[in-house]
Amino acid sequence: MNIIGPDFLVFGVDDMESCRQYLTDYGLKAAGDDRFLALDGTGVIIKPKDDPSLPAALETPTMLRKTVYGVADQATLEAIATELSSDREVKRLADGSIESVDDMGFALGFQVTVRTTLSLPAEIVNAPGSSHQRAVNDIGVQKVAAPEPRSLSHIVYFVPDFARAEAFYAERLGFITTDRFTGVGPFMRPAGTTDHHTVFFIQTPPHMLGCEHFTFHMAGPTEVMHAGRNMVEKGYQSFWGPGRHLFGSNWFWYFKSPLGCNMEYDADMDLHDDQWTAREGAPGADNSQAFLFKYTEKWSPMGPPPGAKPQ
């Protein structure tokens, strides 16, 4: 199954105007019809929670209503339709996509991917000994920046049975487990990407079924920091970060949102192919991150001018 990754996440929300403002401030571009897009055309779609075009709401408070995966071609789409039709309804929508559900009850969409191929440099760092450095006289950072999210990276679900979720995505859709937290759940990637994960499952009681967070890829750690600082300066509240995860190596910064889940920036995730052997670790703070920081306002060690009294 040549599934590439999530193209869109569709939310049925309580407060459209706050969500519009939030998603725009996060850095996505409003593209009409309440679609908010990253540079490669992937993104978030919001609708009022009672919009009749949305798949049915779950019984839990989650506002996530559908995960739309982009696939390589029409043949893949047909293969998925055939596979899922064996034991569940598969709808064909007017836009050419198909819609069904996974074994947890989450609505899934599949479409020939809308994502464009980006050609943009990653953040390049200078280090002694490295042959890959910024060009001489290229400046590494600006005082003010508005980094643009590049691509919808991954989604994390709370599920009541991670083993069943993992089996569905592996056996029915061809996802591969890259790493796992014991007793919590797997990180998985579909066959059409080398990203460490486009989905992670967290075992929870059934009343938590829903979206824990979702994430867009940025150019590098500097963009994660800059974008996160911009969010703090606009009055949004950090949930976790900034820091750097161990499984996946991705830099992270999570913010609470009016979409009923956290929204993250990430950068520099590991890439894996079929030669990779999945690791397993105990869950907990020590295995979740290499390091974790907390934002503080700008400060300088300059102190007062010579002879002046300390403030």
Added chain:
Amino acid sequence: MEELAEGEARGFDPLDEGQDSVFVVRRGGDLVAYRDICPHYGSTALPWRKDAYLDAGGKDIICSAHGARFAIDTGLCTAGPCLGESLIPVPLQLSDEGEVLADLNSNNSVGVVK
């Protein structure tokens, strides 16, 4: 007390910690106050931005991290990760000057100022 409109919530930072630690909701003419901590993790403040403690209809208190919903009058989580757990109430008193005073050292029942 008159500064807070009906159906509104506001966070306060009484210990000057740099982040709100208590919030007050006015509904039905009453004020109720809780610690700004979601019982889910016990260390996360609720709102996605300052003072965003209520849903759009002003019906429930919500935690924006994972969507937990709490009854305004009791603080009981009615849906979401911390189902059945409760926000920590902060008793309130109304001074003769019309100021609302919060008792930060008490875990008694919800204080209501008429």
